[in-house]
Amino acid sequence: MTTYRTLLIDDEELSREVLKTFLADWPQIRIVGECADGYAAVEQITALRPDFIFLDVQMPELDGFEVVRRVQPVFLPYIIFATAYDQYALKAFELKALDYLLKPFDRQRFGQALQRTLEQLALQRASDFNARIEALLETGLTDRPVRQPEYLTRLMIKESKRIFFLPVEEVQYIEADGNYLWIHAGNRRHLLNESISMLEQKLPPAQFIRINRSYIINQYAIQEMEPYFNGEYNVKLTNGAVLRWSRSYRDRLGQLAGWTP
Structure with missing residues (x-):
């Protein structure tokens, strides 16, 4: 079974516990870390390079959007925003977030967001694999994947x-x-x-x-x-x-x- 790595970023311990409880129903997901503030989030995203993250908006030190801005030049995983504030949704999707969970959310809504993320991850892996095969056939190099433009679905x-x-x-x-x-x-x-x-x-x-x-x-x-x-x-x-x-x-x-x- 294909596994994917995630990082939980939220300053509220209770919110992280809810995410962990819901994720227990998804054995293909492995939690590689937790963060309670923006600076720790930047460090762990850069070091651990998870496939996707759950990201709160309002946090101490750095908010969720500043976290994205700081890691984007290095490595930006897929993002599911999880927050109690609906006014940031448009800004979140401008940053190409895959979903925006409004607290409190239930298992069904959580499952919808996670399923969408898994589908995108599977497509990305398939695309990367195909690109590497094409590069191998055309140039003999295996380390130069050709990424196709991503359009809105x-x-x-x-x-x-x-x-x-x-x-x-x-x-x-x-x-x-x-x-x-x-x-x-x-x-x-x-x-x-x-x-x-x-x-x-x-x-x-x-x-x-x-x-x-x-x-x-x-x-x-x-x-x-x-x-x-x-x-x-x-x-x-x-x-x-x-x-x-x-x-x-x-x-x-x-x-x-x-x-x-």
């Missing part, structure tokens, strides 16, 4: 007092509205505080295509395309929306699966 949506995660494959199109975005999925839309240019860079280009200054579409949501005027197209999506593929973005037609000019 889900979007964090914050509405009222709740936060939920929307898989990107459920998104049909994205609409710019000033400094915000409307994420259209099915018959609903969700507001996201991000620029369209920044989000475009984070989405898998094999699936999402920007068709004009204000819209990004999921190409698998296209129902039909119709020539409009002067090299432009009307694009009809499965949810009934009709959007304009502008001439200035015509070079991106090549991203469409099966497209032949």
Whole structure:
């Protein structure tokens, strides 16, 4: 059985005990250390190099975000934030946290976060192995893994007092509205505080295509395309929306699966 190493970082002993109790149900996880303050966390992450960590936000000396900033240039494991404060969730995910557990959380919610982390770790190990094999075949070197770009697989949506995660494959199109975005999925839309240019860079280009200054579409949501005027197209999506593929973005037609000019 594949095992993974974790480090528990929280200034409250009771919180660390809860994590240890829940982790007892997961024999593939080995706890390699505990920290009660930010400075100790930086030292242990750097020395032990765990696969992932549980990290509190508010701690003595250094908070959780400062811990991340200090270890990032050297080694940054996957992160599950575990905290009693919901106002830091957006900042946490900007640091590419895998999950954000709000205390008090139950075994089910804990299990969801841990399962997601194990899936990412398994993908990373498989990717690293494949990269090493490719490097060996191409150059004869085994110590130069080629890492592929990491794209978003889900979007964090914050509405009222709740936060939920929307898989990107459920998104049909994205609409710019000033400094915000409307994420259209099915018959609903969700507001996201991000620029369209920044989000475009984070989405898998094999699936999402920007068709004009204000819209990004999921190409698998296209129902039909119709020539409009002067090299432009009307694009009809499965949810009934009709959007304009502008001439200035015509070079991106090549991203469409099966497209032949």
